Amino acid sequence: MPAGTLGQTFTVRGRYVQFQVVAATFGIQDYRFLASNAPGTQTVGGDAPVFEAKIPDHRGRVLAGDVLVEIKDDSIELSRTGTGLSMKIQAKDCTQGGLFQMEPERADGTATRIRHVLAAGTFYFDNPNFRAREGDVVPFNPSDPARATTVTVAPRINWANDISPVFVGRDSAQVATRVIPAGCDNQIRRRDNTFATVQHCGRESIWDVASGGRMGMVTGEDGTEVAPPPTNCVQNCQAQNRVRGGAVVLGFPFPVPADVRLRPDFSTGNLTP
Template identity: 35%
Template sequence: MSALVGAFTAILAIVSVPSTAHAAGGATCEGGNFRVILPGGQTFSARGGYKVKASNLANGSVIQVRGKYIDYDVNVSTFAVYNYTLTGAAGADDMTGGVRTPLFTSKEPAIANNALDSGDLDIRLDTQSIELRRDGRNIKMKIQAKDCSQGGIFQMEPEIDAGGTIVFTHVLAPGIYYYVNPYTLKVNFGNSAMVVGKDSPQVATKTYQDDFKTVWSVTAGGRMGGVLGEDAVESSPSATSCPQDCQAQNQIHGSVDVLDPRYDD
């Protein structure tokens, strides 16, 4: 039996333990602050905008994004993301129990290996947030993220001059798996402890799913994102169709129910 289905029963046992329940109330981002380390070691950490010339970025090299709560690496030529990890730093809404916890081995858009190499890299750092942008040959890529212990957004957005779609492949880290949440009946990812998340697509179609990998076809101007913790188990509707200038989150007027008892007051 597939772990995606079999985990349904296992998760019931996990979430029924009230002593491990987290109180609802939003993400803890206190102290969150990303810094970006270039392949040559130059580091940006202060709030503001920075431009790195294409000539200073070796093709296929990797920049390191390091936060208080979240770490990951980005290939400068493709904007593929590797080793997306919760650091285990202490926070009121920590899901890791203080244990460094990799969530994704990779989040890869299927674009040509040198598609972005002609463009400069734009970096914008703000309190608890980051935006990376690079305009290459007939394609633009953007990454937005917040540095929070849970609930922080993460979004990858492609823009293709000729339109069309891009395939994104998400591969979970060892110890993390996809499962059907028995309370929301939606697919989450997580582990046997308290870590829980959800892929958050917009203008995207899932074309493959197994226990450890998903494949999505994303329309240009759409996005592939993700949310963690309470945001991953809300009973909110799916994201609206948005082919241009998509936002990481849609506004909710009023309140939404949190059905998973791990995040219920």
């Protein structure tokens, strides 16, 4: 798409997914699953909004070149460059698995801070099904036998809503560090009845993503599986396909109990959108 034809935003719409792209930054607005087409029951009662925004902070740099678009099967790749900066977005037109990733790259090699804001009605929670198994060792048996291993169950932050019992997902990072928020300390009960302090807000997460790293998301059953962490990829990273039965899936309770929903929605150190 020639740079001269772009407005402030443009829309990517598939059969199952729709979102807007901010042309100058490749930030994302209003990422949602579409009610009329999305399989399963993730869109009970209408569209299922997932993210209000994914906001990269380029610290004054902007994207100004043409937008390159590559479409293959159910996937789209968008890329654009600016002075000392490039951004790539990969997205899949489906509602299960690794659906989306944002990949910043800077000439100065420094990290890019990306702020995630969940849509109203969608919330982060500390998954009690993972707390109940914390420390257990479970098998991981993907289709490639060479990758078979075991994984120790760790705490899991997921997102969900109060509408659909299968609407669930999580942030997925490669070479990225989550920024600890101010004012979002939550006391979460462990399996031994002690409490862990979880520093995470209810609708916001902020990440410092290495140049060439990526910030993505995993939804549906894959969002509650126990699998090894992603590799430290900083070049030509790909949105991952589903493991398809190779991992133990712990699921999540619906409705999500009030005492594991993370609060407040936003940190005291960042303005709400």
